[in-house]
Amino acid sequence: MENSNIVKSGKKTFTEEQDIFRMNTHFKRLRLLKRIISHIVLIVFALFAIFPIYYVVITSLNSIGSLANATLADLLPSARLSLANYYSILFHHPFLLWMKNTLILTASSTVIGVALSISSGLALSRFRIPAKRALLYMLLILSLFPFTMMVIPFYFMFSEFHLLDTYIGLIIPYSAGAVIYSSYLIKNYVDNIPKDYEEAAQMDGLSRNSALFRILIPMARPVIVFAAVIAFMGPYTDYALAGQFITSKGLYTLAIGMYYVSQGTIVINYGTYAAFSVLMGIPIFILFFVFQKYLVSGFSLSTYK
Amino acid sequence: MDNRKKSSLEFRGLLYVLPVIVVLAVLDFYPIFESIYFSFTDFNSLHFFRYGFVGLANYAYIFASSDLRTVILNTVIWSVGSTAVMVPAGFALAMIMNQKKLRGKYFYRTVYLFPWAFPAFITILIWSNMLAYNGGVINEILNAIGLRSLDWLTSPHYAMLSLILVNFWLSFPYYTYVYTSAVQSIPHELYEAAEMDGYGSLSTLTKITVPLLKRQIAFITIFGFIFTWNNFYVPFLLTGGGPGISTQILITYSYLQAFSYSNYALGAAYAVISILILLVFVIVSNHYTKMMSILY
Numbered sequence: 001m002e003n004s005n006i007v008k009s010g011k012k013t014f015t016e017e018q019d020i021f022r023m024n025t026h027f028k029r030l031r032l033l034k035r036i037i038s039h040i041v042l043i044v045f046a047l048f049a050i051f052p053i054y055y056v057v058i059t060s061l062n063s064i065g066s067l068a069n070a071t072l073a074d075l076l077p078s079a080r081l082s083l084a085n086y087y088s089i090l091f092h093h094p095f096l097l098w099m100k101n102t103l104i105l106t107a108s109s110t111v112i113g114v115a116l117s118i119s120s121g122l123a124l125s126r127f128r129i130p131a132k133r134a135l136l137y138m139l140l141i142l143s144l145f146p147f148t149m150m151v152i153p154f155y156f157m158f159s160e161f162h163l164l165d166t167y168i169g170l171i172i173p174y175s176a177g178a179v180i181y182s183s184y185l186i187k188n189y190v191d192n193i194p195k196d197y198e199e200a201a202q203m204d205g206l207s208r209n210s211a212l213f214r215i216l217i218p219m220a221r222p223v224i225v226f227a228a229v230i231a232f233m234g235p236y237t238d239y240a241l242a243g244q245f246i247t248s249k250g251l252y253t254l255a256i257g258m259y260y261v262s263q264g265t266i267v268i269n270y271g272t273y274a275a276f277s278v279l280m281g282i283p284i285f286i287l288f289f290v291f292q293k294y295l296v297s298g299f300s301l302s303t304y305k
Numbered sequence: 306m307d308n309r310k311k312s313s314l315e316f317r318g319l320l321y322v323l324p325v326i327v328v329l330a331v332l333d334f335y336p337i338f339e340s341i342y343f344s345f346t347d348f349n350s351l352h353f354f355r356y357g358f359v360g361l362a363n364y365a366y367i368f369a370s371s372d373l374r375t376v377i378l379n380t381v382i383w384s385v386g387s388t389a390v391m392v393p394a395g396f397a398l399a400m401i402m403n404q405k406k407l408r409g410k411y412f413y414r415t416v417y418l419f420p421w422a423f424p425a426f427i428t429i430l431i432w433s434n435m436l437a438y439n440g441g442v443i444n445e446i447l448n449a450i451g452l453r454s455l456d457w458l459t460s461p462h463y464a465m466l467s468l469i470l471v472n473f474w475l476s477f478p479y480y481t482y483v484y485t486s487a488v489q490s491i492p493h494e495l496y497e498a499a500e501m502d503g504y505g506s507l508s509t510l511t512k513i514t515v516p517l518l519k520r521q522i523a524f525i526t527i528f529g530f531i532f533t534w535n536n537f538y539v540p541f542l543l544t545g546g547g548p549g550i551s552t553q554i555l556i557t558y559s560y561l562q563a564f565s566y567s568n569y570a571l572g573a574a575y576a577v578i579s580i581l582i583l584l585v586f587v588i589v590s591n592h593y594t595k596m597m598s599i600l601y
Binding site: 034035038039041042045046048049050052053055056066067068069070071072075116117119120122123124126127128129130135137138139140141142143144145146147148149150151152153154156157172173175176179180183233236237239240244255258259262270277280281284285287288289292295 | 441
């Protein structure tokens with residue numbers, strides 16, 4: 001009796017173990033399959049994401065006279081790679097002048113636009129401003145309007161003040177362009193910072209205003225950086241406005257130069273055009289990767305509201 | 306020190322908002338109203354200095370022309386088509402990368418930054434070369450695997466498809482990042498509790514993630530749609546609205562009328578029509594989703 005009991009219970013645990021073992025392998029297989037599919041999807045998208053950038057970089061290192069002469073063999077690194085195209089775009093074309101103009105325009109408008117947005121974003125988040133809801137709706141509705149709609153009125157407005165074909169004539173509308181989205185972003189982010197910090201600072205004797213600015217600006221750094229990167233990007237690649245405003249060659253921006261090259265108005269060979277693209281893209285590219293960690297934290301849409 | 310009644314308004318706060326209000330008044334409201342006014346005049350290169358009020362003549366002309374229907378239809382195909390692929394793809398990638406213990410997620414996330422980090426203005430032009438009929442790398446690849454070349458940008462059948470494809474490449478990283486940031490705002494405890502209760506990935510998704518992010522999803526989708534509706538550079542640089550007007554959307558058509566044909570009044574009228582449609586869309590979609598409530 002005792003013996004058979006032991007045998008029975010032994011058998012029972014054995015089958016139970018087998019079942020658990022079978023279930024485990026089933027789940028493990030399922031999990032493995034999920035992992036594999038995840039990686040396949042992620043890799044396909046990674047290749048898709050990277051291919052055009054690879055294409056332009058490899059083209060810029062090759063010597064291809066025109067697009068029609070390009071072949072698939074040009075996509076592979078070969079012994080013929082050289083920096084000749086870079087030399088050509090830097091020293092035989094006004095690339096550096098265009099870069100200088102572009103940086104003057106973008107840097108000044110980013111600083112002005114972001115400064116205005118910090119002030120309004122903090123105030124919209126922390127003060128009980130009269131008609132706040134109306135203001136927020138107004139910002140939102142303004143963001144529906146395409147900037148191309150402003151091009152015609154801007155043109156006449158700035159020609160009245162003789163600001164066409166000048167730096168200032170572009171810096172003013174560019175700064176305004178950054179304000180709407182940036183104010184919004186900063187307001188949203190600051191909403192999620194607890195008020196305890198400023199209140200503690202006020203207890204320590206800081207005035208409300210300096211508590212706000214001295215405490216909140218450093219804390220809102222991720223969103224400020226994010227807003228600045230976005231604000232920088234718009235003017236850096238603007239053609240719609242600059243193309244209509246700027247007529248003298250000495251004031252051309254990179255975007256105007258690139259547009260004329262792409263339309264064949266300015267003729268350069270295909271490899272040099274690719275080098276132009278790479279050189280124009282690199283500053284923004286570096287900016288993005290340096291501030292990558294802010295991109296996720298900077299864009300916070302609060303969940304529990 | 307300060308009076309903290311709930312109802313007291315702080316007019317002092319207006320001081321900080323004032324610069325932005327002034328900027329918006331001068332550089333947004335004034336031009337917008339001027340543009341709306343232009344749409345009721347005969348302002349063009351012929352009447353450059355002495356344009357006058359013509360009432361609804363421009364709108365009557367536009368509504369009588371067959372172009373309007375085509376252009377609106379194009380705009381809708383373009384916006385719906387783009388939104389329908391880029392927003393779900395971003396969501397899916399964010400969910401895939403949000404798996405615990407998935408190896409290489411930072412690597413993937415960094416690689417996905419490439420299309421976003423490289424200025425769109427440039428990459429659109431790169432794509433236009435890649436999609437070129439002769440020498441374009443996409444056709445070269447098609448030929449290499451035994452398929453014939455396609456008129457990616459120059460045939461009315463494929464042009465819109467190409468625009469959406471390029472826009473997909475440009476935008477999916479942004480949506481991946483936005484959804485990653487949204488999903489990370491959900492407390493870990495909820496997921497741990499779900500795991501304890503034996504929820505699988507699918508039920509975690511449908512019972513936790515989606516319900517909690519409902520408003521964000523609505524907001525992101527609707528603003529993605531609006532942004533695409535107003536997205537000027539992809540059609541402008543890739544096809545210029547061609548062939549014919551088969552990829553002309555409202556905003557590029559407005560720009561074309563104003564700056565290629567110097568018909569400023571007609572350009573302005575097209576812009577006004579575009580805004581009116583968008584406004585109706587925003588009001589209706591907000592009514593159903595209440596997405597604006599995440600703003601305040």
